[in-house]
Amino acid sequence: MSNQDWLTRSLASVWHPCTQMKRHETLPIIPVARAEGVWLEDFEGNRYLDAVSSWWVNLFGHGHPRIKQAIKQQLDEVEHVMLAGFTHRPVIELSERLSALTGLGHVFYASDGASATEIALKMSFHYWKNVGQPDKCRFISLDNSYHGETAGALAVTDVPLFSATYAPLLKPGVRVPSPDARLARAGQSAEDVARAAIRSLENVLAKKAGEMAAIIVEPLVQGAAGMAMYHPVYLTELRRLCDQYQVHLIADEIAVGFGRTGTLFACEQAGIKPDFLCLSKGITGGFLPLSCVLSTDTIYQAFYHDDVTRGFLHSHSYTGNALACSAALAVLDIFADEDIIARNRELAATFTDILAPLAERADVRHFRHTGMIWAFDVDTPRADFAQAFFSAMLKQGCLVRPIGKTVYFMPPYVMQPEEMMQLCQASCLVLDALHQESNVLTGPATALP
Numbered sequence: 001m002s003n004q005d006w007l008t009r010s011l012a013s014v015w016h017p018c019t020q021m022k023r024h025e026t027l028p029i030i031p032v033a034r035a036e037g038v039w040l041e042d043f044e045g046n047r048y049l050d051a052v053s054s055w056w057v058n059l060f061g062h063g064h065p066r067i068k069q070a071i072k073q074q075l076d077e078v079e080h081v082m083l084a085g086f087t088h089r090p091v092i093e094l095s096e097r098l099s100a101l102t103g104l105g106h107v108f109y110a111s112d113g114a115s116a117t118e119i120a121l122k123m124s125f126h127y128w129k130n131v132g133q134p135d136k137c138r139f140i141s142l143d144n145s146y147h148g149e150t151a152g153a154l155a156v157t158d159v160p161l162f163s164a165t166y167a168p169l170l171k172p173g174v175r176v177p178s179p180d181a182r183l184a185r186a187g188q189s190a191e192d193v194a195r196a197a198i199r200s201l202e203n204v205l206a207k208k209a210g211e212m213a214a215i216i217v218e219p220l221v222q223g224a225a226g227m228a229m230y231h232p233v234y235l236t237e238l239r240r241l242c243d244q245y246q247v248h249l250i251a252d253e254i255a256v257g258f259g260r261t262g263t264l265f266a267c268e269q270a271g272i273k274p275d276f277l278c279l280s281k282g283i284t285g286g287f288l289p290l291s292c293v294l295s296t297d298t299i300y301q302a303f304y305h306d307d308v309t310r311g312f313l314h315s316h317s318y319t320g321n322a323l324a325c326s327a328a329l330a331v332l333d334i335f336a337d338e339d340i341i342a343r344n345r346e347l348a349a350t351f352t353d354i355l356a357p358l359a360e361r362a363d364v365r366h367f368r369h370t371g372m373i374w375a376f377d378v379d380t381p382r383a384d385f386a387q388a389f390f391s392a393m394l395k396q397g398c399l400v401r402p403i404g405k406t407v408y409f410m411p412p413y414v415m416q417p418e419e420m421m422q423l424c425q426a427s428c429l430v431l432d433a434l435h436q437e438s439n440v441l442t443g444p445a446t447a448l449p
């Protein structure tokens with residue numbers, strides 16, 4: 001069967017995520033037949049460089065032999081068993097290892113990032129209720145935050161395209177300024193912006209801490225709203241304020257965890273420990289859905305009681321799936337055995353050098369980089385930039401999905417310098433071509449990540 005056959009069948013039967021389906025009347029969809037390393041291949045042998053790790057999950061590219069092997073082995077032991085009243089080796093080992101790596105514990109599992117957010121929000125509220133402070137039931141989030149798209153998670157997400165339509169369903173929280181380093185005015189440093197954002201937060205806490213359960217943040221990089229990067233002092237100061245005002249700190253490391261910002265977890269760069277840590281995306285290297293929330297002993301103890309309703313009331317059918325946990329264990333093995341963090345540091349320096357031609361372009365603003373994430377904003381009048389750039393890059397054999405006018409690369413950690421060079425050359429070529437073309441609208445501007 002050809003690409004066209006698969007495409008037709010997919011559009012007739014699958015409701016694709018984050019997609020206005022009607023757009024696919026003109027815009028092709030890519031049926032992937034095979035994937036290996038950083039490459040996706042369609043049914044006609046065309047190859048695409050996966051520069052976004054397939055929505056940030058395939059940390060070590062596609063088909064990593066070690067993760068595949070771990071899953072195969074687990075298949076012969078136990079594929080799945082309910083985690084209420086039962087337990088199994090991979091979930092125990094994974095929980096122990098995540099605890100050792102984070103200094104947190106009592107790992108609670110789900111299958112996707114949004115559910116991890118839901119769990120952290122519910123747990124935070126329930127903690128305060130259990131300790132006699134039920135009025136602490138609201139949440140603080142940052143401008144341009146993204147924490148997932150279920151109703152609870154969407155309430156702490158500030159991407160109007162995703163949340164505005166559903167506003168009547170959402171419980172409003174409090175939004176505070178982002179420490180986004182791009183907000184620096186002349187003479188201001190990234191640290192100045194972070195400290196100003198902290199002062200705004202402190203004003204809110206001084207007035208409203210009594211009704212606030214938690215503040216949720218994406219440490220160091222706000223991903224889905226456009227790769228806003230910020231100074232770690234924001235997190236250090238945030239920890240101090242959360243302690244002072246008795247508000248939980250929820251670190252959503254769903255996107256930035258597992259080495260993406262240059263350390264295994266982003267919070268390490270601020271020397272802080274959150275009250276809740278949400279993990280997902282890279283946790284299984286893109287093989288199987290899995291997420292989890294780690295918390296402190298203090299939180300855990302507040303639920304430990306004879307009364308069932310003081311326990312945490314939440315469950316998902318696939319909680320702690322054994323195959324997913326075995327994939328996650330293989331991911332941790334790869335980090336440990338191949339010294340990925342140190343290797344990435346060298347790779348990142350090489351990649352930044354390679355991307356210099358992009359950074360130096362007149363139409364590129366705020367070229368920025370944290371760990372294994374690169375991003376820049378394109379100065380273009382085109383309302384359809386994201387769509388046009390995405391489509392043109394596909395023709396160059398590269399998968400890149402800009403967010404509005406922000407182009408970002410989140411490559412799998414196995415990407416080679418030659419491949420980054422190809423990505424850089426294709427990007428420059430496409431930017432040149434787009435500037436020359438007339439502004440042919442293929443639809444309204446979107447910010448789909």
Ligand SMILES: *Cc1c(COP(=O)(O)O)cnc(C)c1O
Binds near residue numbers: 115117218253254256
């Ligand atoms: C992707 C993401 C989520 C949601 O994860 P899903 O698995 O897509 O539900 C939450 N928070 C952050 C920071 C994310 O990047």
